[in-house]
Amino acid sequence: MKRMDFRQTIAGEIGKVLGDQFGDESLSTSDIAALLEVPPDTAMGDYAFPCFRLAKALRLAPPVISDKLKDALHAPFLARVDSIKGYLNIFIDRATYAREVLSEALSAGDQYGASGEGNGKTILLDYSSINIAKKFHIGHLSTTMLGNALYKMHKFRGYDCVGINHLGDWGTQFGKMICAYKKWGDKGTVEAGGVDEMVKLYVRFDQESEHDEALADEGRAWFKKIEDGDPEALDIFNWFKAVTLKDAERVYDMLGVKFDSYAGEAFYNDKMGRVLDELRAKNLLVESDGAQVVDLEAFSMPPCLIVKKDGATLYATRDLAAALYRMDTYHFTKCLYVVAYQQDLHFRQVFKVLELMGYDWHEDMEHVSYGMVSYEGQALSTRKGHVVYLEDLLNTAIEKARAIIEEKSPDLPDKDAVARQVGVGAVVFFDLYNNRIKDIDFTWDRALNFDGETGPYVQYTHARCCSVIRKSEGEMGKPDFAALADPEAQDVVRLIEQFPGIIKSALERSEPSMVTRFSVDLAQAYNKFYYERRILDEDLAVRAARLLLTEVTRNTVKIALNLIGIDAPERM
């Protein structure tokens, strides 16, 4: 059931009155709809029409216009229209409003807020992009969870999504690692210890090669072997990859994150020639200090390095190759790179080079940048041990959740499962709570906070809704929507109405935090309603209406949490 679109309908009515009363037809219905505002306070109505802009054209003071509109505006679904200080405040009949919004949301069920706007379109998302033989730490959380959320949100709006973990699996360090492994390593130890063991080998190599030139040369030689496709080198290298991915998979499983492709840096090794050929053919390559670059001075950017003095290709070359390959393979509508803002210049350069190459789809590339993570005020440093590993963080959060459950809900079934959902939810929520551009200074007490605007708070509200519904024992009379006319219920209804628009804006801005924030707003509004109004009322019609509101809130909270990659337990 498609509910009445209040904004459009009201805009149409205002348009009619403007024509009748002032002979003004300069504004179309959609113009007026865009001008309509949602007032800061429910007491000021559901929609407001500011008359200031009309003042000049009509040569009348705004309050005069709003007064006249107030007298002329009538519609059956309008409860009241006020004229205050040049604003036309429009009050929709509260029962009608609640009925329309809730019926729509209820019939949409777990698809409330979904749409088909992305049907037939493909979105590529490049996120997480872990490095081989490195541990997953809190610095990798944002790219992973932002990418995951954007993936789910796009999917919900009908897009086909391709999640790419662009592995950092190329570089001289892997030659060193193989060398170290051959000298001091042991298959069983690495197999059992995973990335930790590989890191140990690498650190030892680094230390010993500092005063051993021969060793450094040996490392370089092993990298050359990888490049040349030497079977032994490749075997070991691919095994390193498998071990790293197995370690990472454990964390990805905890976070509920998946990928459709693991094509990383190494994958593009044999695809660089095309980039060079095209750049040359298009006369974009110039020599500079022995290197080949694309000059971007005209765009006030430093040159984009394509080929080193020694003939080797670079980061930008690889990203160009990847972009061409991805377009050929997936014919994407958009390609999002969820990468920290340090690489802002890099992506601006790469996108500009694509433009200069004549690809109009350069406009469909977007760098979804996010802020840096520091730890208790200092930069993360694996070397200095100033680092928090993701697995440790998640496990600590789960333990804390488990302890709280033991204390507050000792009879809860599936304690472990719920502790996982809540602990992980707290961490993920913390990561997706602020605008992505903000730097995050990680502190344990903030990341593990379960009170206030946190994942557990929103999950708790969801569990509370579930609990009320369970207690109602399915007693659903015919709802009396007039019972939802109180301000607390209306605030909840209004938020629910806004949800589909929130998802849309969040996608337009590639900003999952808008959904996170929404989940808090809705939870707060519902909790207030919960305390002010008795849901399981004796009056069955009132009870049915409040239960319906509870049901729709539960659905909406769950959808919002799921979109940002968080589970919604039914009890906690």
Place this chain on the structure above:
RNA sequence: GCACCUGUAGCUCAGCAGGAUAGAGCGUCCGCCUCCUAAGCGGAAGGCCGUGAGUUCGAAUCUCGCCAGGUGCGCCA
């Protein structure tokens, strides 16, 4: 030096395709469980929205300058 980003309550931040009295959480102080989950709810205190100009009927929001912090700027990725 140049480029990009950020500056809002003690702290962490919403609000920024201009609109009505600038909001929330944390922390502090004070209340609320014989009643649907107190991981909750209510109240108090706390603000020249970095700063100066400009645009506008109207600026936290747009423009320019300045100040402060972060990040990046040729052969790493």
